[in-house]
Every structure is written in structure tokens, then in C-alpha cells.
Amino acid sequence: MKNWKKMLVLGTTLAVTTGIFAACGESSASEATSSEPTKVTLWAGGSDNVKLGMQKIVEAFNKSSDGKEYKLNLQFITSGTGTQSLSDRIVAAKKANQKKTDYDLILVSDAEYSAYVQEGGADIFEKYDQDKIPNLKNVQTKISAGEGVLVPYRGTTVVLAYDSAKVKTPPTTAEALYQWIKDHPGKFAYNTPGSGGAGGSFVQTAIYNFLPEEAMNSSDEKWKSQWEKGFDLLADLNDSMYQSGGKVVYPNKNQGTLDLLVNGEVDMIPAWADMLITNLANGTLPDTVKMTQLNPGFTGNVDTLAIPSIGSNKKGAEAVMNFMLTKEAQQILLDSMAAIPVIDSSNLSSDNSKYLKDLKIDSFRTASIGNLGTELNEEWDQKIGTLTK
Template sequence: MKTKRILATALALAMALSLAACGQKEQTPAEGESSGGSENKTVHLWATGSDNVRQIFETLTEDFNGNTEANQGYQVELNFLLSGTGAQTLPDMLAAAYKANQTGTDYDLIDMGGDDLSKIVSLMGTDGFVALDKAKIPNSSKVSAESADAAEFCQPYRGTTVVLAYNSKNVTDVPTTTDELYQWIEDHPGRFAYNTPGTGGAGDSFVRTTVYNYIDDEAAMTSDDPAWMDQWDQGFAKLAELHPFMYQSGGSVVYPNKNQGALDLLAQGEIDMCPMWADMLLSQRAAGTVPEYVKMATIEPSFTGSVQSLMIPNFGSNEAGAYVFIDYMLSDEAQETLVKQMAAIPLVDVSGMDMTGYEDLKDLDVSNFRILSIGDLGTDFNERWDNEIGSLG
């Protein structure tokens, strides 16, 4: 009996110790949280875009996480929203968290540019973001480019622009101005195409610049004020005038779906010219899916381009780690990865990089890009295109 009492006491003591240990474990901060002086080591990065953007971020976060010198002990977790697949956009999600006064969220670092940046500034201003301390981003001293919106809160890390892609075997007199381009389209019926606006930024850029080239005030290009809609008429009339000269299939004008649809037509010889993202053209040419004779050129006034930037929400939970990753993105290593895997326009000196196959990027000066960021007006714009141009048949 005495032995049984001893065993029972031992078991009771063991159970008590086990429960105490469980209680301690429950109080231990979850991964990515900080408490009681422990340092938060997980950085939650949020980005959105097409699949090539997802792929490059997966590569870069993996490289960062495996580079102990660069990551300083931090690890980045990527949260990616594929464009056009979610009911709620990243700007909507951020604005909802901010307006609900949430703190300590997983929105540690976000990738923003173009309409998304314009939209988030429209939805919540800049009060929800950290004014960046460039002393905490040593590599930022190598970058002179600035964001068109909220520059104090944005760190640009790559450039992107739409160019004129053309078949150099068939096009020897390449247009250098928009007027020359419009004349070329009319002189070569069926040999030009642009993708449906709303399905890709190259087509968006062509139609928007066509319309906004007829608006004298440059402020319109970065405004979401509905008052500018009254000045769209002349540009839409030009798009209607160009419509009969676009690519045709089965006797009817066809606007290809997505950027890739237009690039495929060019690569297959169905057309001789189209607007296209420089990075898409160059990366696919390097991969051999686009012929070497497909070249690119810029025109005046140019199509749109922009810089993509990283921002730190002040309602996140790891500002220190976010700064470390931003600095890594401006390193020569990360910039060369962006060039080689995405054909992104680097924002640092490329003299020490191997630019073989991407020499065309050297001639693209981000300081000359035309920014066209109209936020929610883009939805109204695309609806008007659908109703007035896409329905022409």
C-alpha cells in the first residue's frame, strides 16, 4: 500500500509538472510575434501581380532566407495575391485593417506601384505608413529614382515600362512618335494589336496614353478625380478611328486577351507590332519563346512606366526586419536576379553586372518614365472602352 501511495504521489507530481510546462508553452509567443523582450524574426511580405512577379519574389525570399549575412537572422514569409483572382484587393485589405485600428498585424512589408499605390493613398492616405529612414537602408544611396506617389514612404527597387515591340524583319522604319505610330497602324491594316484593357498593363498603357495625350494638364495622369472623365472624349474618338486597322481574325477585329496574347501574335508572325512590357519581351526572348528578331523601341510621348516600391505599414509587427529585407532588395545580388529572371529595369549601377541578353535595359532611363496612375478611375475607363471600342466588332 505504501508503495502504491508513493507511485500515486509521483504520478500526481509528474502531471502537475506537465501541466505547468504546457502553461508555459501556451504563453510562449507564436512564430512572428514578440513578447517579453524576445525579438520578432518573421517578416510578412505582401505582394500582388502576375505570375512572373510571384516567381521572382519566391526566388528572392528564398535567397534572402538562406543568406545569413544578408538576413541578419530574419526570415521572410511571402503572401502573394494573383491579380484578378480575389474579390478583395491588397489595397482594400490594408485599408480595412488600418481603418479598424488594428495593430501588430502581419502586414509588415508591402510591394506597391501604379494604380495599387494610387488607390491605397486614396483610401487611407499616408498616415498608415512609416516615413522611411534611409539611414536604415544603406543600399538606398545607390538609387536616385523616386515614386510618383508618397515618395517619403516608398523605396523603389525595380523599374518597369511598356515599349513598342516589333518584328525587325518586316518593320524597317520604326515609328518614333505617337503620330508616326498611328500613321503606321493605318498604313499596315491588321498588323498591329493591343490586348484588351483590364487583362494586362500593355494594352492598358496603349489606350490610356492615347486618351491622356489629348489632355493638356499632366496632373490628370496621376489623379483619380472623376472630373477628368469629361476630357476623355477626344482620345476615345481616336481609339475608335484606329479600330478598323487592328488585327483581324475571321473578318473581324480581335483584341487579344492579356499581354501574353498580344506577344504570342507577334512571336508567331500574325502581327508586326504591339505595345508590350519590356520585362516580358526580354525574358521570353532570352528563354527562346520569342524570336531574336523581335526588338523593342520607345516613342515620344512615351507609353507609361513606373517604379515598383516597398512600403512599411505602421500597423505591422516587424519594422526592423522589413528594413533589412528592403536593403537586401537593393543589393547587387538581388538586382542582378531581378534582371536575369524577370528582365526588370535595375535601379542601381549595372556596370558590375553581367547584362548579356539584357543589353536593351541599359537604354531605359527610369527618370524619363511617364507615370499614369489613376486609381479607381481605371475601372470606369475600362468599362467605357468595353462599351465604345470593344463592342465595335
């Protein structure tokens, strides 16, 4: 009986002791796990120059002090590939009431903000905690919409790119450009508006130049009734556009028109300033290619960061937002994609700076027309795209 009691006490002691060791082991494992950086996923879309810039940002963030707490990953959707757009994915997930997804942070222009809200509701994005983004105090750029939700990280605009060896005196106004196109048939191209923002800006500018300036930042359906003059202009220009095989061709994607300029098949195109500068800097474009701004100019935008409400790591997203406003990140964006800085650029220098110096930032035009942008592109497909068939 005594031996049985001793065995019981010994077994109980061993069990308790083992439990303590196990608990300690679990605690240590938990501490080890919690010390690992938590994942933050940044979703972006656009052209290859944007992808390159974001890849460099990811590398720099993960090497920074914030990288010890958060690990940044990039998911990129290349424009014009026919895959579901980022906005469609976010809105669909929101409407499906998905929670804790990996849509932690996204790139979105201030021009796209109203479309997101229109489709996904006012709560599609989280408001950021300003105290978590102290570098906001350095921002000098204004956004057209989304105050308290959107954090600007770069500016950009569409410009007129031309081969100066062939075009000695480029147009300076929209009217002069349209006349130049008619006078030089086959020497101008713009991409389909749904496949890239440069072509989209050309189309939108041609249409909205006939409308009051307020229409540029309105999603009111009433403006659709005033699109007719602009579409008539685009139809009138159709026969003077770039041709291949005896037929008018509207290239696919921003890169499509840029390739035509590189190959000398056209003399002039609308192009994103940052994309153009990146190609000039790496030698892809001949140094005879120049850029100029029209009056009134093509539309551009301020590119921003936003936190979808369906994400799972708001704190990590805010850390990335704050990093994007550092001198280091702004320098990376200037070097890799000729992004126009949103902070004081006097301390930033780059080979790309020489191209940016002639851009008049105060003359940039922004547009935020919500879902009207999609409807406008669809109407272009029906009214202009079909003229080539």
C-alpha cells in the first residue's frame, strides 16, 4: 500500500513537472513565433516600371528597422493582360463579406477613389491612424479625394512624347495637336483606353475639354449627355491614326504605343511621364525623344496608398505607408521609375532629375470621375474601336 502511494506521488510529481516544462516549452515557442515578422501584402497594378519600383521598395522596407516587425510582400497585376483588375477583386471580396484577407495595402490613384467607394461602399477603406504615420508632415502634395484614407506617395502625369528629329515644332495646345494629327496621317498613336492610362488620358482629355472644369472631378451621370462632341472629335481623328496593313490600329497597353515610337513607326504619342523618363534613362528610347505639356494638359493623378477594410494587418500597412514617405523610399521611386516626389525634393538628386525639371507640376490636371471612367472606355470600344473593323 505504501509503495502504491509512493508511486502515485511520484507519478503526480512527474506529471506536474512535465507539464511545467511543456508549458515553458510552449511559451518559448510562442515567443519565438511572435518574434517573427508578420506578413504585410501590398497589391499593385500597372506597367512594368511600376512593378520594378515596387519591387525595390519591398526590398528596402524589409531591410529597414520596420522589416524586423513586418515582412512586406508584393502582388502585382500587369495592366492590359485581361486578368481581373485590382479594383474588381477588392470590390468583389468586400461584397462577399470576406474578412482578414491578404489585401492589406493597395496602390490606388486619387482619381480611382470615388469609383471604389461607389462600388464597394464608404467603408471599403480603413481610415489611417495619423500618429502611426509621422512622415505625413513632410508631404507637400494635395490629393483630390480620400482625405484621411489615401496617403500620396508619388505624382505623375501624361505628356506628349515626340521624336525631335522628325518634329521640330511640337504642338503646344490640344487644338494644335489635333490639327497636327490630321496633317500627318499615320504618325500618331494612342493605346486603347481600357488597356492603359496614357490612352485613357488622351480620350478623357479630348472629351472633357468640351465640358466645364468641374466635370473632371465628378461622377455625376449627367455629364454623359455631354460626351458627344468629344466622341465626334475622336471619330474625326480616327482615319489619321497609325495604320498597319492598311487598317487603323490602336495599340494595346501603354507599352504598345511606346514601342511604335521606339521603332520609328510613329512620331508622336501620349505617354506617362515616369514611363517615358525611365525608358530614356535606360537607353530604350533614342535621345531624340522629347516630351512637352499641352495647354490644357492631359490628365494625370497623384498615386496613393490605401488600406482595404478587408485586410488583416493595418499596423503593418501603416508602417509601409510611413516608410514610403521617407527620403530613402522617395529616392528609390525617383531613381527607378522617375516618380515625382511628394516630399521636399531639394535633398533628392537623380539622373532622372534632368528630365523632370521641365515639367510644370502646377499645371498638372487631375481627374476623378468614378465609374464614369469605365463607362467612357466602354463607349469608346463601341463608338471608336469598331471603326477599325
